[in-house]
Amino acid sequence: MKMIIAIGGWINGHVAYFLDLLGLFILTLRETRHLFNRSRRRIFMVLFKRQLYNTGIKAIYINSLIAFFLGMIVAARVLVYIPQAANYANIYVIVVVRELGPLISGLILISRSATAITAEIGHLKLYDQFDVLHSQRVSAAFIFLLPVFYSFPISLLFMFIYFNFVTMISSWFFLSTFGDSSISMASFMEAILSQITMLEIMITSLKAIIGGSLIGIICIYFGSSVGERFTDISRAISKSTTSLLLMFFVINIGLSILAY
Amino acid sequence: MLELKDIRIQFENNIVFDDLSHCFDTSSITCIKTGVLDGGTSLLKCCAGIIKPALGSVSLDGRSIENINDQDIFNDINFCYESGGLVSIFTVYNNIALPMVYHGKYTEKEIRQRIKDIAKKLGIADLLQVEPHQLNDVHTRLANLTRALVISPKLLLVDELQAGMSPEMREAVLEVLTDYQKRDEFTLIMTTTAGDENSFADYRYKIFEQHLVETT
Numbered sequence A: 001m002k003m004i005i006a007i008g009g010w011i012n013g014h015v016a017y018f019l020d021l022l023g024l025f026i027l028t029l030r031e032t033r034h035l036f037n038r039s040r041r042r043i044f045m046v047l048f049k050r051q052l053y054n055t056g057i058k059a060i061y062i063n064s065l066i067a068f069f070l071g072m073i074v075a076a077r078v079l080v081y082i083p084q085a086a087n088y089a090n091i092y093v094i095v096v097v098r099e100l101g102p103l104i105s106g107l108i109l110i111s112r113s114a115t116a117i118t119a120e121i122g123h124l125k126l127y128d129q130f131d132v133l134h135s136q137r138v139s140a141a142f143i144f145l146l147p148v149f150y151s152f153p154i155s156l157l158f159m160f161i162y163f164n165f166v167t168m169i170s171s172w173f174f175l176s177t178f179g180d181s182s183i184s185m186a187s188f189m190e191a192i193l194s195q196i197t198m199l200e201i202m203i204t205s206l207k208a209i210i211g212g213s214l215i216g217i218i219c220i221y222f223g224s225s226v227g228e229r230f231t232d233i234s235r236a237i238s239k240s241t242t243s244l245l246l247m248f249f250v251i252n253i254g255l256s257i258l259a260y
Numbered sequence B: 001m002l003e004l005k006d007i008r009i010q011f012e013n014n015i016v017f018d019d020l021s022h023c024f025d026t027s028s029i030t031c032i033k034t035g036v037l038d039g040g041t042s043l044l045k046c047c048a049g050i051i052k053p054a055l056g057s058v059s060l061d062g063r064s065i066e067n068i069n070d071q072d073i074f075n076d077i078n079f080c081y082e083s084g085g086l087v088s089i090f091t092v093y094n095n096i097a098l099p100m101v102y103h104g105k106y107t108e109k110e111i112r113q114r115i116k117d118i119a120k121k122l123g124i125a126d127l128l129q130v131e132p133h134q135l136n137d138v139h140t141r142l143a144n145l146t147r148a149l150v151i152s153p154k155l156l157l158v159d160e161l162q163a164g165m166s167p168e169m170r171e172a173v174l175e176v177l178t179d180y181q182k183r184d185e186f187t188l189i190m191t192t193t194a195g196d197e198n199s200f201a202d203y204r205y206k207i208f209e210q211h212l213v214e215t216t
Helices: A002-036 A038-055 A057-081 A085-126 A129-135 A140-178 A185-193 A198-223 A231-259 B040-048 B070-076 B092-103 B108-122 B137-151 B167-184
Strands: B002-011 B014-024 B029-033 B055-060 B077-080 B155-159 B187-192 B203-208 B211-214
Touching: A002 A038, A002 A140, A002 A198, A038 A057, A038 A085, A038 A140, A038 B092, A057 A085, A057 A140, A085 A129, A085 A140, A085 A185, A085 A198, A085 A231, A129 A140, A140 A185, A140 A198, A198 A231, B002 B040, B014 B040, B014 B055, B014 B211, B040 B077, B040 B155, B040 B187, B070 B077, B070 B092, B077 B137, B092 B108, B092 B137, B108 B137, B108 B167, B137 B155, B137 B167
Parallel strands: B029 B187, B029 B203, B077 B155, B155 B187
Antiparallel strands: B002 B014, B002 B055, B203 B211
16 A cells, blocks of 8 residues: 555656646746847847857867767777778767767756756745846746756757767877878768768757757756755755756657667 | 735734735835834735735725736836845846846836936945845845836835944935935835834834834
């Protein structure tokens, strides 16, 4: 009997969680109507650009470092089995463009930006600052949710592209230094780019749009669930990160299985 | 005119006001003396529509607060917090300007000028570009007041403005506030504590046994 109650409670909790996320998604769409108002659109653009900068531009260095080392490692491993650099392209697209690039970029977004947003929203909730906006009849969802919802997918897409580009450069560098030195960077990149089909572009874009939007909604959901205790913030960050990692892996692997 | 009718304000089992009915005259100044945890802030927040009464109704010029749309509430009613009242990720200037830009109340140039003028009169012009965590309590309340005076609502609710001020500062700030009140003819309701000045008020009350009792 206790097990049935526990299972029921678990299911109930998860159903409520998904319904809450759906509600937040609908709220986001509803708040989008404010963008038709010129003065509100101005506020949105300031916050949106700030978010893009924090999420995308400021992540360039960590993105570059990880992409650089990943390119080296993949090239090093592949070189053992495929000495000819020109044959490397297919492996590169399958491993990096389809899977590792999106996954690692998503992990960077989650660990850097989503956790920061959860902490920020949690702090605002803890100190009743949403009440302050409510007292001025300013929509908190418009100020905090909308910029994140729209900037995260765009940032993620650009991170994918940038990550793949840096990995390509570092792989070519490794292969031309330790393997086949006859291949130029231009022909190496052309070999890889010619392997990228419309399907890869579509699936990568979907991973960015769906993954990025959900990362934005989920991190804000957990931030706004903070109660009256300071420790609620760290708890929210922990739960948020766990949910985000699970969600992002499921989406990436799910889309890859469906498409490829 | 602000009218409270059969108001009950309750938090779980704690009833702070019960069966409270009162009218605040248009363009009048009312000071309500409060003690600790007697519901002064809750009363003001109820008048502002920030919290709902458990029973009863609040009306402004005959319209129930619950039925007034957000734009009109913003234009007509403003609440100044005793502590906080500012969003920590924005500067003081942006905290003041944001609601006005959001509601399209004035042009950016007008907003900038109004904020500059009032901040200068209240002595916080140098603090407009700092963040809320860099302000002390008094300056935080003055930032709240600056925002309210820039908006210039019909009803202004100010929670314990004078706490922590020196006598000179108190006199200067109250002079600015009453000058604006006379000029814009808004209704001002302010909570005060022991030692605060209230001689400028038209009506003076204190909170006693869940009601407002008139004092001299």
